[in-house]
Amino acid sequence: MTDATISDEAPAWGALAPSGLFAALLGPARSSRSGALARLAMAFAPDAADIETLGFRARLHPKDNLSEKRALVSPQRFDPAELAWLSDHLTGDFSFIDLGANCGIYTLHLAVKAGPGARFVAVDPQPEMLRRLRFNLAANDLTERVRVMDVAVSDEAGELTFHVNTNNRGESGLITEGETITVKALTLLDLLDETGLERPGAIKIDVEGMEMRILARFFDEAPEGRWPGALVLESLYSNETRDPVALARTKGYAVALDTGRNVILTR
Structure with missing residues (x-):
């Protein structure tokens, strides 16, 4: 996935919703404080994912930004x-x-x-x-x-x-x-x-x-x-x-x- 995902022609929010194995692992990671679960979910994370987190909608890019990674896989630990x-x-x-x-x-x-x-x-x-x-x-x-x-x-x-x-x-x-x-x-x-x-x-x-x-x-x-x-x-x-x-x-x-x-x- 390239920067086209966030260009003026980017697909609407929701188009990059978590799916497959990543979605299955993401739920347990987000509902616990386990660093091991978060790391496991990240092993299958896409370059960008659309999710509701911390009370808002976001398209998050977890592979090049620690803040986005935390908000995606472990929001309960985000400040x-x-x-x-x-x-x-x-x-x-x-x-x-x-x-x-x-x-x-x-x-x-x-x-x-x-x-x-x-x-x-x-x-x-x-x-x-x-x-x-x-x-x-x-x-x-x-x-x-x-x-x-x-x-x-x-x-x-x-x-x-x-x-x-x-x-x-x-x-x-x-x-x-x-x-x-x-x-x-x-x-x-x-x-x-x-x-x-x-x-x-x-x-x-x-x-x-x-x-x-x-x-x-x-x-x-x-x-x-x-x-x-x-x-x-x-x-x-x-x-x-x-x-x-x-x-x-x-x-x-x-x-x-x-x-x-x-x-x-x-x-």
Whole structure:
């Protein structure tokens, strides 16, 4: 199967529903927490599969993206505490920015639950992931409710080199390794200005080690009235000199949830 499955001429959602042995193995894998069952199902997985997962419809590509693989074969282990916390804090005027949106899992999970007054911005610079994201939004009738931004967010604006990891597209980024493309970049404050969001309810930042640089620039130049109510930060790349959670805490944020992989902070 090639990228034609997610082109403008892609078959409608449902055309790639799991079948055969893969479908038989997928059910038990999704209903358990067994890594062995998930690996067995993946041994027979197609390049792409249409499925309802985490409350929304999606076409998932499990062989080149760990996030899509997890959402397909083991959704019960896909950031359950983080998604539950955000879902519990949905309000009528909730606004959410998803930096490093990938195929849209966080955005889709929240947008299908949110009322018509909520606003969502999904940000990713990868052409391939943008196609997947837009397909999934269309499959859930969310195209008009979610603004997609095909930019990178960095501590500097302009044209930057972005590295695409074609083995795991979720590990692509400005300071990672992989095939290179040139992308437009904005600072986080620029992004807020362009989207018209004065003070987002929450911002998720999953950008493969750029979190610290993005937030340092943002806190330096953005007035406090524009700082988001909550930050969802991947903490896997933190170290003594690059700790976005520690930075946020110096700005008055407190840890509301720490799963070891991600931290949610509120202010």
